[in-house]
Amino acid sequence: MADGRELTHVTADGSAHMVDVTDKAVTRRVASAQAVLHTRADVIALLVAGELPKGEPLAVARVAGIMAAKQTSALIPLCHPLPISGVTVEFTVDESSVRIVTTVKTTGVTGVEMEALTAASVSALTLYDMIKAVDRGARITDIEVLSKSGGASGDWSRS
Amino acid sequence: MADGRELTHVTADGSAHMVDVTDKAVTRRVASAQAVLHTRADVIALLVAGELPKGEPLAVARVAGIMAAKQTSALIPLCHPLPISGVTVEFTVDESSVRIVTTVKTTGVTGVEMEALTAASVSALTLYDMIKAVDRGARITDIEVLSKSGGASGDWSRS
Amino acid sequence: MADGRELTHVTADGSAHMVDVTDKAVTRRVASAQAVLHTRADVIALLVAGELPKGEPLAVARVAGIMAAKQTSALIPLCHPLPISGVTVEFTVDESSVRIVTTVKTTGVTGVEMEALTAASVSALTLYDMIKAVDRGARITDIEVLSKSGGASGDWSRS
Amino acid sequence: MADGRELTHVTADGSAHMVDVTDKAVTRRVASAQAVLHTRADVIALLVAGELPKGEPLAVARVAGIMAAKQTSALIPLCHPLPISGVTVEFTVDESSVRIVTTVKTTGVTGVEMEALTAASVSALTLYDMIKAVDRGARITDIEVLSKSGGASGDWSRS
Amino acid sequence: MADGRELTHVTADGSAHMVDVTDKAVTRRVASAQAVLHTRADVIALLVAGELPKGEPLAVARVAGIMAAKQTSALIPLCHPLPISGVTVEFTVDESSVRIVTTVKTTGVTGVEMEALTAASVSALTLYDMIKAVDRGARITDIEVLSKSGGASGDWSRS
Amino acid sequence: MADGRELTHVTADGSAHMVDVTDKAVTRRVASAQAVLHTRADVIALLVAGELPKGEPLAVARVAGIMAAKQTSALIPLCHPLPISGVTVEFTVDESSVRIVTTVKTTGVTGVEMEALTAASVSALTLYDMIKAVDRGARITDIEVLSKSGGASGDWSRS
Numbered sequence: 001m002a003d004g005r006e007l008t009h010v011t012a013d014g015s016a017h018m019v020d021v022t023d024k025a026v027t028r029r030v031a032s033a034q035a036v037l038h039t040r041a042d043v044i045a046l047l048v049a050g051e052l053p054k055g056e057p058l059a060v061a062r063v064a065g066i067m068a069a070k071q072t073s074a075l076i077p078l079c080h081p082l083p084i085s086g087v088t089v090e091f092t093v094d095e096s097s098v099r100i101v102t103t104v105k106t107t108g109v110t111g112v113e114m115e116a117l118t119a120a121s122v123s124a125l126t127l128y129d130m131i132k133a134v135d136r137g138a139r140i141t142d143i144e145v146l147s148k149s150g151g152a153s154g155d156w157s158r159s
Numbered sequence: 160m161a162d163g164r165e166l167t168h169v170t171a172d173g174s175a176h177m178v179d180v181t182d183k184a185v186t187r188r189v190a191s192a193q194a195v196l197h198t199r200a201d202v203i204a205l206l207v208a209g210e211l212p213k214g215e216p217l218a219v220a221r222v223a224g225i226m227a228a229k230q231t232s233a234l235i236p237l238c239h240p241l242p243i244s245g246v247t248v249e250f251t252v253d254e255s256s257v258r259i260v261t262t263v264k265t266t267g268v269t270g271v272e273m274e275a276l277t278a279a280s281v282s283a284l285t286l287y288d289m290i291k292a293v294d295r296g297a298r299i300t301d302i303e304v305l306s307k308s309g310g311a312s313g314d315w316s317r318s
Numbered sequence: 319m320a321d322g323r324e325l326t327h328v329t330a331d332g333s334a335h336m337v338d339v340t341d342k343a344v345t346r347r348v349a350s351a352q353a354v355l356h357t358r359a360d361v362i363a364l365l366v367a368g369e370l371p372k373g374e375p376l377a378v379a380r381v382a383g384i385m386a387a388k389q390t391s392a393l394i395p396l397c398h399p400l401p402i403s404g405v406t407v408e409f410t411v412d413e414s415s416v417r418i419v420t421t422v423k424t425t426g427v428t429g430v431e432m433e434a435l436t437a438a439s440v441s442a443l444t445l446y447d448m449i450k451a452v453d454r455g456a457r458i459t460d461i462e463v464l465s466k467s468g469g470a471s472g473d474w475s476r477s
Numbered sequence: 478m479a480d481g482r483e484l485t486h487v488t489a490d491g492s493a494h495m496v497d498v499t500d501k502a503v504t505r506r507v508a509s510a511q512a513v514l515h516t517r518a519d520v521i522a523l524l525v526a527g528e529l530p531k532g533e534p535l536a537v538a539r540v541a542g543i544m545a546a547k548q549t550s551a552l553i554p555l556c557h558p559l560p561i562s563g564v565t566v567e568f569t570v571d572e573s574s575v576r577i578v579t580t581v582k583t584t585g586v587t588g589v590e591m592e593a594l595t596a597a598s599v600s601a602l603t604l605y606d607m608i609k610a611v612d613r614g615a616r617i618t619d620i621e622v623l624s625k626s627g628g629a630s631g632d633w634s635r636s
Numbered sequence: 637m638a639d640g641r642e643l644t645h646v647t648a649d650g651s652a653h654m655v656d657v658t659d660k661a662v663t664r665r666v667a668s669a670q671a672v673l674h675t676r677a678d679v680i681a682l683l684v685a686g687e688l689p690k691g692e693p694l695a696v697a698r699v700a701g702i703m704a705a706k707q708t709s710a711l712i713p714l715c716h717p718l719p720i721s722g723v724t725v726e727f728t729v730d731e732s733s734v735r736i737v738t739t740v741k742t743t744g745v746t747g748v749e750m751e752a753l754t755a756a757s758v759s760a761l762t763l764y765d766m767i768k769a770v771d772r773g774a775r776i777t778d779i780e781v782l783s784k785s786g787g788a789s790g791d792w793s794r795s
Numbered sequence: 796m797a798d799g800r801e802l803t804h805v806t807a808d809g810s811a812h813m814v815d816v817t818d819k820a821v822t823r824r825v826a827s828a829q830a831v832l833h834t835r836a837d838v839i840a841l842l843v844a845g846e847l848p849k850g851e852p853l854a855v856a857r858v859a860g861i862m863a864a865k866q867t868s869a870l871i872p873l874c875h876p877l878p879i880s881g882v883t884v885e886f887t888v889d890e891s892s893v894r895i896v897t898t899v900k901t902t903g904v905t906g907v908e909m910e911a912l913t914a915a916s917v918s919a920l921t922l923y924d925m926i927k928a929v930d931r932g933a934r935i936t937d938i939e940v941l942s943k944s945g946g947a948s949g950d951w952s953r954s
Contacts, residue, residue: 016215016289016854018861020881022823022900028499056175059377059493063554064236066495067385070550070558073865075230075281076288077223077858081865081878083558085586086497105499109880113295114288121280122234124302129235129273130175132304136272136315140302143283145295156295175377177384179404181346181423187658218652218854222713225654226862229709229717232388236381240388240401242717244745245656264658268403334533334607334695336702338722340664340741374493382554389552391706393599394606395541395699399706399719427721431613432606439598440552442620447553447591448493454590454622454633461601461617463609474613505817536695536811540872543813544703547868547876560876562904563815582817652851652925692811700872711866711917712924713859749931750924757916758870760938765871765909766811768940772908772951776938779919781931792931 018078024109029150033116035124037098039138043131044096057130058091061100065089065123069104072118082108084115089123100124101146111153113145177237183268188309192275194283196257198297202290203255216289217250220259224248224282228263231277241267243274248282259283260305270312272304336396342427347468350421351434353442357456359414361449366411375448376409379418383407383441387422390436400426402433407441418442419464429471431463495555501586506627509580510593512601516615518573520608525570534607535568538577542566542600546581549595559585561592566600577601578623588630590622654714660745665786668739669752671760675774677732679767684729693766694727697736701725701759705740708754718744720751725759736760737782747789749781813873819904824945827898828911830919834933836891838926843888852925853886856895860884860918864899867913877903879910884918895919896941906948908940 047057066087073081086105091098102119104112124140131138147157206216225246232240245264250257261278263271283299290297306316365375384405391399404423409416420437422430442458449456465475524534543564550558563582568575579596581589601617608615624634683693702723709717722741727734738755740748760776767774783793842852861882868876881900886893897914899907919935926933942952 015885016219016857016861017884018864018879018882020900022880022902056377059374060175060236060381062493063378063381064234066493067551067554068234069495071234074862075223075227075234076285077219077862078285079288080880083560083585083878084495085499085557087495089494090492105497107499108878113291114284117284117287121284121299121302125273125276125280126235126237128276129238132272136304136307137317138303140280141300143280143299143302144297145291148295158296174408175380175384176407177387177402177405179423181403181425215854218851219858221652222855222858225652226710226713228654233385236385239403242401242719242744243654244658244716246654248653249651264656266658267401333726334537334698334702335725336705336720336723338741340721340743378493378554382552386552392703393541393545393548393552394603395537395703396603397606398721401719426719431609432602435602435605439602439617439620443591443594443598444553444555446594447556450590450622454625455635456621458598458620459618461598461620462615463613466613476614533695536692537699539811540696540699543811544869544872546813560878560903561813562817562875564813566812567810582815584817652855696811696872700870704870707866707870711859711863711870712921713855714921715924749927750920753920753923757920757935757938761909761912761916762871762873764912765874768908772940772943773953774939776916777936779916779935779938780933781927784931794932 016078018080021080021109026107026109027150028107029111030103030105031111031113031116031148032101032103032146033113033120034142034144034146035100035120035140036142037124037127037138037140039096039131039135041096043135044093048093057127060130061123061126062089064126065102065119068122069115069119072115075118076114079114080110082106082110082112087119089119098127111148111151113148117143117145175237177239180239180268185266185268186309187266188270189262189264190270190272190275190307191260191262191305192272192279193301193303193305194259194279194299195301196283196286196297196299198255198290198294200255202294203252205293207252216286219289220282220285221248223285224261224278227281228274228278231274234277235273238273239269241265241269241271246278248278257286270307270310272307276302276304334396336398339398339427344425344427345468346425347429348421348423349429349431349434349466350419350464351431351438352460352462352464353418353438353458354460355416355442355445355456355458357414357449357453361453362411362414375445378448379441379444380407382444383420383437386440387433387437390433393436394432397432398428400424400428400430405437407437416445429466429469431466435461435463493555495557498557498586503584503586504627505584506588507580507582508588508590508593508625509578509623510590510597511619511621511623512577512597512617513619514575514601514604514615514617516573516608516612520612521570521573534604537607538600538603539566541603542579542596545599546592546596549592552595553591556591557587559583559587559589564596566596575604588625588628590625594620594622652714654716657716657745662743662745663786664743665747666739666741667748667752667784668737668782669749669756670778670780670782671736671756671776672778673734673760673763673774673776675732675767675771679771680729680732682770693763696766697759697762698725700762701738701755704758705751705755708751711754712750715750716746718742718746718748718751723755725755734763747784747787749784753779753781811873813875816875816904821902821904822945823902824906825898825900826906826908826911826943827896827941828908828915829937829939829941830895830915830935831937832893832919832922832933832935834891834926834930838930839888839891852922855925856918856921857884859921860897860914863917864910864914867910870913871909874909875905877901877905877907882914884914893922906943906946908943912938912940
């Protein structure tokens, strides 16, 4: 394998399990992730117009992302439950897209990449739910980890 | 607006609510959606090798997608609960990517696009969780509805 | 008993059960409920100031109430699951209080009073969570059903 | 502001987030809260009569409150998940009311006021659910924190 | 196969899916199931003594069973969500065992055997949780469907 | 009582509560449990045949067991939430039965027996769900703790 690491969720006989992290150190960990919703410029105009006085479309998607971060270990089968200590969900609205960037923190034995990705994904799905009546063809792309810090594998940023 | 429809999740004053679908007809509805996980060819080789004897990586992601479809209305704030009557999650493994296609059925008053999208997204996130030890930089793209049928708005396919 | 009806959640021997509603008619049902959060005038001023540009405090509480309505049968042990077809959560901000009024709709065999009450309660608890740093002594009162319609017991309004 | 503290769930631009508590000290924390259900004397008589042989109405409400305490961070959007280490739910039955007092303990970085309030609220809603067939007009009041201890803000009791 | 029926949760290629029940008839359905907890006579004596004044051990297990019935489709991956219309959980306390019998009703397209079994299992696990401090070696046996009625496959009773 | 220990989930007046474990030591804890599904030899033949190429029936039950372990404190009313640090679910397929053995690990203040039992039970229920179309009469037995280690009560194995 390119980097010498193994697929740690798979046992010798290939059956899935939640890997034993009992002996991993408890450290402060942070992860950021993103998702991008692509729609039409006229839909963005509606979102922005609706947002300025009331902020609701983005507010609903922000709450959905934060709450989803807390449900990550219930959604992703082999993910460990973690005591999340902070979540932010931020939006950058462009001409025909919305970029969602999430940051999740914990003090625990595993990283929070999955929590950050889940928050970004559910936030994007929520935005889609709110615009699908006017743009069923909207698409979500570029769901990815942007950076992480803490833990044995050290810091990492998408280059 | 391009197609004359309104953002139905937003009230006159812009506050969010779960729209009243009490008067909508109960019909059979189907929706398909997809997500694509992009990784490296050597990771796909591992996935495939791990899959041949036990089928576990895809099996775990398939179960995660099916279970997530049932949690859609708990994850997406303004989504109506629906009696889902069938879910499939299928994978197409390519040289350096996995394409996930989901199909969800119901007999109800609203469509199941969100359920199909949620199943695809969580299935993709689960695959990411299982490969992130060897490819943290993997990316999920092209989350979108492929087709839908049933309901007042009629049938639709991504062209 | 004043109105000749029985405590239907209790069996002859007093043990709890989820009452059998198999034979009840499926009808359209609506229920409204409220809760009132009492705080200080200076806290309301903060809420309002924070609300005007971004609408966040009330937006978060609104989303929390809508999502809680969908979790009612998971929270209240003897409550039947219901296909909720609409939810609104509205706020009236007064000098030193916020009044929350919820309306829930369904087409089903039981009423939605519990869903409306749960939405109002969780929305009020969420507002408390957002102001407790400045007013730990805030209090929630007057959680009650305002009106209901549909079902064998007919329409009812608090007089 | 009266006491010099800020609304910590709101960012500079007013958007909601789960505040970062990574650097807060892990300490033992306790919080007590209450809720009061007001009904008619004849309904209390039924509750008490039903309670003496089987204890079910209060037993169901007690279990509901304990289980709700554990769901607090899933219900209140900006609430941190906490490892709850103890919960009690006690009832004082008066002539025409039931007072519910909850106590929640943890060893963690944030207080458990929300858990105690959520337990009291859901316990009261459960009692309402069990008596609503004979008193739809019952009302829940006085949901409030009674006392807290532990954490940087120190001990506090409602005076 | 002995009775000519197929394993309907498995597709032609062996991958799991939630089977399509869109075309099945909506009928009234009932299922009963059981579980038996075996412990020591002195533990049963404690349970009974504790039960007589307050009914709590069995009351907690009863509530747990009812609530678990409502979570069945979230726990069993390929199980369809169903609008449960009634649940009872009854106990028969013997010299050194407790027999739990559950009955679940619905008006829907699939049977409620899994709901009845899940209620019985979780009720038994809850009893174990309450006695494990005095009998860690207690054992749960005989989890099985007792009878079912409704649906295309007709009525069935364990002979 | 035989071994001098008390039923710690019951208070002096017999009312249920989540016992206070605030002062218990945080230690590494492991528990193993089992469940056995009894069916017919021809059903086992189908399971095995279906399993060899795709591994799906056992894979689905394995995932269900792992995910259920994480939901234990939401299912068992008086169970404490715990940061699970590892879960395995293993199957031994015999002529007419499947034995499920689960192992759960944590670093926490209470043991993980309930998590191991819940994982075994839900895994067995999932297998039943997948074979019930061909053997409605299948039965689950021998749900029990096999061993535990860690905590004040020390190590224990079923003799």
